[in-house]
Amino acid sequence: MTMNPTDTGQSPQRDMTSGSCAPTCLLVTVGCAKNEVDTDRMRALLVDSGFEETDSPVEADVIIVNTCSFLGVATQESVETVLELASISADEGHAHVIMCGCVPSRYGNELAGELPEVDAFVPADKEDRIVSVACDVLGIPLETTPHGSRVLRTIEGASAYVKISDGCDRWCTFCAIPAIRGSYASRPAEAILDEVRMLMEGGVREVVLIGQDTGVWGSDLEGDHDLAWLLLEVAREVRPYRGWVRVLYLQPEGMTDRLIGVLCDCPEVLPYIDIPIQHCVEHVLRDMGRSGSHDELASLFSRLRKEIPGLVLRTTGLVGFPGETEDDLEELCEFIEDVGFDYTSVFAYSAEEGTVAAKLPNQVTEDELTERAQRLQDVAERLGFASTARRMGGEFDVIIDGVEETDEGMELIGHAWFQAPDCDGAVHIESGEASVGDVVRCKIVDAFCYELVGVMVESHLGE
């Protein structure tokens, strides 16, 4: 959802008690893809109960901000977003403001005194009650009968994230997620598969399975289903549409033989693995509360490269954890280089309130954090740009995600199987005709940083 804070068009105050006019809601998300999915769920519940969506804070009756609190900067961005929208509404509109998600989960009752602009706070595990909270703040009766056709998900573009779990049981010492989102809870397979089916029927061509720790999906459910099984079931749903399925956020322990087998053998499951290692040095991993060692991680990645043809590897490195030395950082940089990760996200450690690591000695200074992050970022970019450039001259199926206006005119934009949507760059196609969701065959003729330029050699594959 793009908010439109410059829209100053006034709308008449609605008489919502008469039932003659649908209440309007503006939904804004701060944070990651997992949060986008949660916002989609709230959007579906609201629309299903008779709310109309608007992109204007001036026209909205209720403004709902789904917040992120993964890091201090994300909390700050969340609060600033709420205050900005509340101020626009106070000056030119009439909306009530609801703050949802991780910030209320993390800070609970403290917030009411500090943010009088907000009418209601809804923690992440209570978001299913959004309709009742919205009706409450608006002073309108709660609709119990759904309006019209059931909207399960707003579909934009040709790729969609599907959340398969929430929460996390690992309790890495630097991470506030388990405290914010609670224990690991797998989403039932039927709900996941229903959603995938609906998305594919609605024009989606790639589903990206996400969760804080996708590799342990199913371990808390009855029966013996695991992620490998789930991927095969999702593959069955996307197959008639020539669709793809990708899974993100696997922990090293989640790479079972069965999962490796599915990644090798099932054509719809992309041979793309995202394992956020965070670090490779044993004493840093122990202090982070994570298992494994340099040698174990090295042997895992070498096995994966050997067994899965054409594998693309993504990871995350966290630098500047308390007690990390210059030598440790050097070892991490060399490790990333040796494995040859195609894509690496780099985070500088941030001491998060309430975490074990925030109280550890030997915290790294801000200047040092920035310098260390830049050193790993340099390695990440060198590897990432080289991996992207290696695609030159190749021909790949590309899912069309949209059309963009450039200085040279309109161009199609899409992504190939080795690019996770919104993550790893895109393929830009300067000529040819196609619609969002089409799969076209492209020859790669140029590369810059993480971006590729393609020429369409075949359009509308599979139609």
Ligand code: SF4
């Ligand atoms: S596995 Fe990820 S979400 Fe879970 S505690 Fe560790 S860093 Fe946080």
